[in-house]
Amino acid sequence: MNDNVGIDDMEVHIPKLYVDMLNEFAPKRGIDPKKLKYGIGITEMSVPDSYEDSATMAAMAILKLIERNDIDPKDIGRIYVGTETGLDHSKPNAAYILGMLESKLGRYSLKNCGALDLKFACASTSYGIHDSLNWIRTEQNRGKCGIIVATDISRYDKNTAAEYTQGAGAVAILIREKPRLMSIERPVGICTKDEPDFFRPLHKDAAVVDGKRSNKCYLEAMEEATLDYTNAATSMGFLHVKEYETVLDHIDYMLFHIPYPKMAEYASTFILRRLWKNTPIWNGIEKEIGKRPNRGDFASNKEFEKADHLHRKKLSKTMKFKEFFDSKIKKGLEFSSRIGNIYTGSLYLGAYSTLVHEISEGNDVTGKKFGFGSYGSGLTAMVFRGVVESTWKEVVKNFDLRNRLNERTVIGVESYEELHEGKRDHKNSILKPENEFALVKIGSGPLDEGYRSYEFIA
Amino acid sequence: MNDNVGIDDMEVHIPKLYVDMLNEFAPKRGIDPKKLKYGIGITEMSVPDSYEDSATMAAMAILKLIERNDIDPKDIGRIYVGTETGLDHSKPNAAYILGMLESKLGRYSLKNCGALDLKFACASTSYGIHDSLNWIRTEQNRGKCGIIVATDISRYDKNTAAEYTQGAGAVAILIREKPRLMSIERPVGICTKDEPDFFRPLHKDAAVVDGKRSNKCYLEAMEEATLDYTNAATSMGFLHVKEYETVLDHIDYMLFHIPYPKMAEYASTFILRRLWKNTPIWNGIEKEIGKRPNRGDFASNKEFEKADHLHRKKLSKTMKFKEFFDSKIKKGLEFSSRIGNIYTGSLYLGAYSTLVHEISEGNDVTGKKFGFGSYGSGLTAMVFRGVVESTWKEVVKNFDLRNRLNERTVIGVESYEELHEGKRDHKNSILKPENEFALVKIGSGPLDEGYRSYEFIA
Numbered sequence: 001m002n003d004n005v006g007i008d009d010m011e012v013h014i015p016k017l018y019v020d021m022l023n024e025f026a027p028k029r030g031i032d033p034k035k036l037k038y039g040i041g042i043t044e045m046s047v048p049d050s051y052e053d054s055a056t057m058a059a060m061a062i063l064k065l066i067e068r069n070d071i072d073p074k075d076i077g078r079i080y081v082g083t084e085t086g087l088d089h090s091k092p093n094a095a096y097i098l099g100m101l102e103s104k105l106g107r108y109s110l111k112n113c114g115a116l117d118l119k120f121a122c123a124s125t126s127y128g129i130h131d132s133l134n135w136i137r138t139e140q141n142r143g144k145c146g147i148i149v150a151t152d153i154s155r156y157d158k159n160t161a162a163e164y165t166q167g168a169g170a171v172a173i174l175i176r177e178k179p180r181l182m183s184i185e186r187p188v189g190i191c192t193k194d195e196p197d198f199f200r201p202l203h204k205d206a207a208v209v210d211g212k213r214s215n216k217c218y219l220e221a222m223e224e225a226t227l228d229y230t231n232a233a234t235s236m237g238f239l240h241v242k243e244y245e246t247v248l249d250h251i252d253y254m255l256f257h258i259p260y261p262k263m264a265e266y267a268s269t270f271i272l273r274r275l276w277k278n279t280p281i282w283n284g285i286e287k288e289i290g291k292r293p294n295r296g297d298f299a300s301n302k303e304f305e306k307a308d309h310l311h312r313k314k315l316s317k318t319m320k321f322k323e324f325f326d327s328k329i330k331k332g333l334e335f336s337s338r339i340g341n342i343y344t345g346s347l348y349l350g351a352y353s354t355l356v357h358e359i360s361e362g363n364d365v366t367g368k369k370f371g372f373g374s375y376g377s378g379l380t381a382m383v384f385r386g387v388v389e390s391t392w393k394e395v396v397k398n399f400d401l402r403n404r405l406n407e408r409t410v411i412g413v414e415s416y417e418e419l420h421e422g423k424r425d426h427k428n429s430i431l432k433p434e435n436e437f438a439l440v441k442i443g444s445g446p447l448d449e450g451y452r453s454y455e456f457i458a
Numbered sequence: 459m460n461d462n463v464g465i466d467d468m469e470v471h472i473p474k475l476y477v478d479m480l481n482e483f484a485p486k487r488g489i490d491p492k493k494l495k496y497g498i499g500i501t502e503m504s505v506p507d508s509y510e511d512s513a514t515m516a517a518m519a520i521l522k523l524i525e526r527n528d529i530d531p532k533d534i535g536r537i538y539v540g541t542e543t544g545l546d547h548s549k550p551n552a553a554y555i556l557g558m559l560e561s562k563l564g565r566y567s568l569k570n571c572g573a574l575d576l577k578f579a580c581a582s583t584s585y586g587i588h589d590s591l592n593w594i595r596t597e598q599n600r601g602k603c604g605i606i607v608a609t610d611i612s613r614y615d616k617n618t619a620a621e622y623t624q625g626a627g628a629v630a631i632l633i634r635e636k637p638r639l640m641s642i643e644r645p646v647g648i649c650t651k652d653e654p655d656f657f658r659p660l661h662k663d664a665a666v667v668d669g670k671r672s673n674k675c676y677l678e679a680m681e682e683a684t685l686d687y688t689n690a691a692t693s694m695g696f697l698h699v700k701e702y703e704t705v706l707d708h709i710d711y712m713l714f715h716i717p718y719p720k721m722a723e724y725a726s727t728f729i730l731r732r733l734w735k736n737t738p739i740w741n742g743i744e745k746e747i748g749k750r751p752n753r754g755d756f757a758s759n760k761e762f763e764k765a766d767h768l769h770r771k772k773l774s775k776t777m778k779f780k781e782f783f784d785s786k787i788k789k790g791l792e793f794s795s796r797i798g799n800i801y802t803g804s805l806y807l808g809a810y811s812t813l814v815h816e817i818s819e820g821n822d823v824t825g826k827k828f829g830f831g832s833y834g835s836g837l838t839a840m841v842f843r844g845v846v847e848s849t850w851k852e853v854v855k856n857f858d859l860r861n862r863l864n865e866r867t868v869i870g871v872e873s874y875e876e877l878h879e880g881k882r883d884h885k886n887s888i889l890k891p892e893n894e895f896a897l898v899k900i901g902s903g904p905l906d907e908g909y910r911s912y913e914f915i916a
Contacts, residue, residue, distance in 0.1 A: 001459040088658060088660065089544060089659075089660065090542040090656065092579075095578070095652050096652065110650060111651060112650070112682075113650050114646075119544070131593065134592035135589065137595075138459060138592045142690060142693065187598075195553075196906060196909050199908070200548040200549075201546055201907060202546065202660070208904075208906070208907050236597075236600070446666075447666065447668045451657060
């Protein structure tokens, strides 16, 4: 078995349009901008133009990855797509994406490439990464690389509390043996439950979400998956947690799924309280913030949950927590706060963000361990670990998303609403597509009703 | 690497209702029953009742598999679902299915089980099988088994040529190391192209299909995937095709995706003509049916294709072909002719059918090689090989689908149309659900709009 496998490179594609959430969206919706900036952690929101969709964003991210690495299409053995923004019930986004790529790379240049769409809310990409790593580990790949792309547009009804957590973007991940960026270890921890916290029925463009329930589901599933990961990694010989240590002592950066940046803080307090409980650290913290509330001491569940939330809030203000948060979490949040929720890609956008921070600050992260905490509503959670390779800088020096974010076009709430409500079709976009794939036709004949056609517009 | 992996057991679930295609459907639609029986190969069509959907059928198939094999839910490491009949854009069928199973097996009994939906028309299940085999090969499974379930309802508009190729069913496949039924080899051949032969846009219940184009796509993709398989298997040391041999000399049963049984014959003639071309067999056949038509000898592509089709038809009448077809193909077609097209599951229903035939006829298939030819419109094709284990009879003796097919309830075209057009909701089904999972509610409130609830009805 070839176990030296992992992420060789990554590319992020985001729409050129965005809304300024603090100076434009908040006042127009009558929301305190501070709530968005500090309560949620959002300052800007990516908005796809009317010629963009989940397939164009993914194709753009992959094309850039292929071009930058000068990959011969014949050496690509699979393109897997993690998405909950499918464009057809039967035909996967992967086929549309492959068609776009071949229009640039040569017809049938990807004819022996596997392709598949994966679906489980925001977690599918994580499954695709592991299944593709195993495809290389078993040498079923015949020396070829694999690409997994996460692509989504998060969309909620207007004037709901979820509206300001929307976003759009794609993250393409190049999987290879002897990866230059980060090897990924085999142990995986999982938690799956059938929960109605978030879903999008077939007749709706916008998701149905019970925000409070979804937060609770997320936190409990992340905790359970972390415990399962600890068992898996310990039994497989990848982890040795000593007495008074926790698994987080063996992780240098903890990446969570980021529906909005503040959620990463909630996840951290929730998990740390559980993990620190049996360590000497907790004695000091208990002195500072008191014991964790006990359900039996409260008349109702609601009262208990309020007190419990307050206890976690107090934990988040302690020095110990801040130290943990600033060193292991915070650097992963920058891009999400400027893009919004990109669903399946958000976890990987966090890894990208962390790496950009560290290279900008001149830090060497060789050998550092990234903990990935994937969450998909409905629900499934997955925890695993990656180790940064010594060649990481060669790769990360090309991560130019920060520049591209600064070059975007700002739009007002009126334009955003036209796009959100489908009042502009692909022929009537806000910007003209330029140097990118664009939707150019949706069929309406008996044999092409609803079929989508794309072109690369120079 | 643990490479002794494969299919340990299989279970098929089909609806209790069916339409008699020869005595009921054909006369009501004014079609010659002979066209259905001989031209297409269909005699009966499975119809899901209004309390059934792609999730209930899958849950039923898995439940039977678990109960028959007395599997502890804690020993199930993943449930992957291949489907193009998804029930939500974000929440996978896998989560609904897991919820149903836990209602029988115990709450949270599957809490550490991975779950995912896979989509690429009728081919996704094949991807799921290989990715799950690799998960075991790399020991990422921690000793657990995996289940892949194919589940679909094929649906076309009324009064179209595709209407009589509809069907419904689920096939659950138990993946394990040291499989009792069939080991699956690592080499995989693939062909993928972006084609509009068949798709189902988001606003439609029925697929859009260009039948003629889809047949052509299927045949060419199958041929390309077979060549890619030959390359893969040869280079990986699994296949040694000698001079004057073809890869089909190394396959005892060839299973194809079966949209309708006659398609397997088309696929065979198309591939054999290509493969036999350089073997001594072809000399005899050419003497009998003439040379393959040459495009240059025809004024139009249409005329050429007509002649080419006729040539393949002549091939299908030769003794050599009949010998091949009867021994390597025909036994796989029985159940499809009585159920219809079950999309992702149809290839595996063909394997099941073949095994049932051989055990009924008292033949020992130990060591026999099954060639799998998976096809998904849009398009992707995958070819690989399985080898029957000596313990196969222990498993196949429990394959009781033939009995269950005989116990179904026949319905008339009027009842079928009520179901097809959604005139009956889950509360107004034709049969009362009995000893099975049933849809019991579709939510309509602000937090459960479109959410589906299921129960096991004793």
